[in-house]
Amino acid sequence: MLIDTAAEILISEVGPRDGLQSVNRTMPTADKLRWITALYQAGLREIEVASFVPATSLPQMADAPDVVRHALTLPGLTVMALVPNLRGARAALAAGVHKLTIPVSASAAHSLANVRKTREQMVDEVRNVVALRNDMAPGVKIEAGISTAFGCTLQGHVPEDDVVWLAAQVIQAGADETGLSDTTGMANPAQVRRLFTRVRTEIGSRTGAAHMHNTRGLGLANCLAAFDVGVRTFDSSLGGLGGCPFAPGASGNVVTEDLVFMFEAMGVTTGVDLDKLMAARAPLMAGLPGEPLYGLTPEAGLPKGWVQRRGLPASEIFK
């Protein structure tokens, strides 16, 4: 059997950070809080709620401390924030987040374009953030997310050796885990299986999330491929909101609704209630009126006879 239907996975919702920072408009803080609450009520237990960056560069994230403060009131939620550097990490730790994620590019060209640092400088930055964390808040987890792991719109091919090297470097620098991001929508299932397997051989259980994009329609196929080789955490965003503003032509986070539907139909429990997840689109739309949302499951609706029951594959449910 390729599928272990007893497996449980974690869907890490990135919409409030990755999604909102890709939209030019700023969602009012009150709407963000309502949206995050709705995501939580749907059963999501890890949410990337904000980015700690200068408000001059990303005004959409200026309310990050307020958003974190609210998210911390939701019991059992892992409150995650993106930090590009030590200054951001200091602010995020002061705000009380449970988990930091630091983007490090496998592509040299993308690293310079995205954070104006070389890859080696970013590894040093991870080391500095780890030291700060050890000092300020030792219980906080640090994830290094390897972006452009499957290809780059600036430099094209990204050698797999570079990705494996970088994964080892950030773990040696003290990161708790590192995931792989298809920032540019260039990944294919064979590559996903190969690269996650190589990274796991290198860093074992410190292998983190698959962050796939649906740019060329392969988002869910790539998530399936990652699942097949043992990945159990998947990033996605409600309504497919977001992409990467610094990777030209890149777009399309995996849609949380479709991702949850796929796994639940397979009998792989996500902890997420699909009806409540669909309902979480309302506060998103209320906060960003007219913003295009994606997702074929919301459009088609759930199949006739569908009753979501934790731990039971759809084939059992329907019997």
Added chain:
Amino acid sequence: MLIDTAAEILISEVGPRDGLQSVNRTMPTADKLRWITALYQAGLREIEVASFVPATSLPQMADAPDVVRHALTLPGLTVMALVPNLRGARAALAAGVHKLTIPVSASAAHSLANVRKTREQMVDEVRNVVALRNDMAPGVKIEAGISTAFGCTLQGHVPEDDVVWLAAQVIQAGADETGLSDTTGMANPAQVRRLFTRVRTEIGSRTGAAHMHNTRGLGLANCLAAFDVGVRTFDSSLGGLGGCPFAPGASGNVVTEDLVFMFEAMGVTTGVDLDKLMAARAPLMAGLPGEPLYGLTPEAGLPKGWVQRRGLPASEIFK
């Protein structure tokens, strides 16, 4: 390794039949011929070009004999037609097709709604078509396509035992092969792997194509799942044109462009040239102005540095 990168697969293009019969307007015959030629020039070697049904029920297919006559001039192309019954089979065989496909529903409710026959009556119809073929044109292949194999919008759950039983029945009735269709977009990858494996255990190498829909976004993931368990023929339609008019709420054939991109990027050769495939959208659009087409690969374009070379995975191409 889960993936055999030396494998070759067959993409069976269903747009000129499945796609066009889902559109209310009728594409002019001259445009159909230009479109089929463009699909052939892109490297497609099996095309379902028409449906042999009474012109009163599907006026879009009234020119089926003319379309077949043109398709037969393209060297090396397997010219395929759908026939719902013996009368259609007689007309298709007279027109000179290479391959017939007969839809048989695993769902009792869908069978009655779609062809006004029980499943057992459809097995008898397959047997009659086989006898006619043996008499008129023994070299012609007959495929029975099992529709609603993964669920039904009318009856909901379709028992897997019914699908396996029906597959065995149509092969015993003399069909050369039988594929499984997710007519209603209800399939998931675990189910696809399980059911194709069960069918292969029952009928061996007579297991045919995977005909997946993208109704809930899982089309490519389901094709990947089918590939993993040995399926080597995949139905899809250019621009995702088509669905099933008799399964309410069902829509969305897998997009040929995205499917070819996925497999070629994995290093699985399809024989299809992606640039020429994209170019085949022009005659389709010319013949059906304003008709919405789908496909994220055409929208995003091919990745930077992409050079398609037969038999080489993208990871090698990019090196």
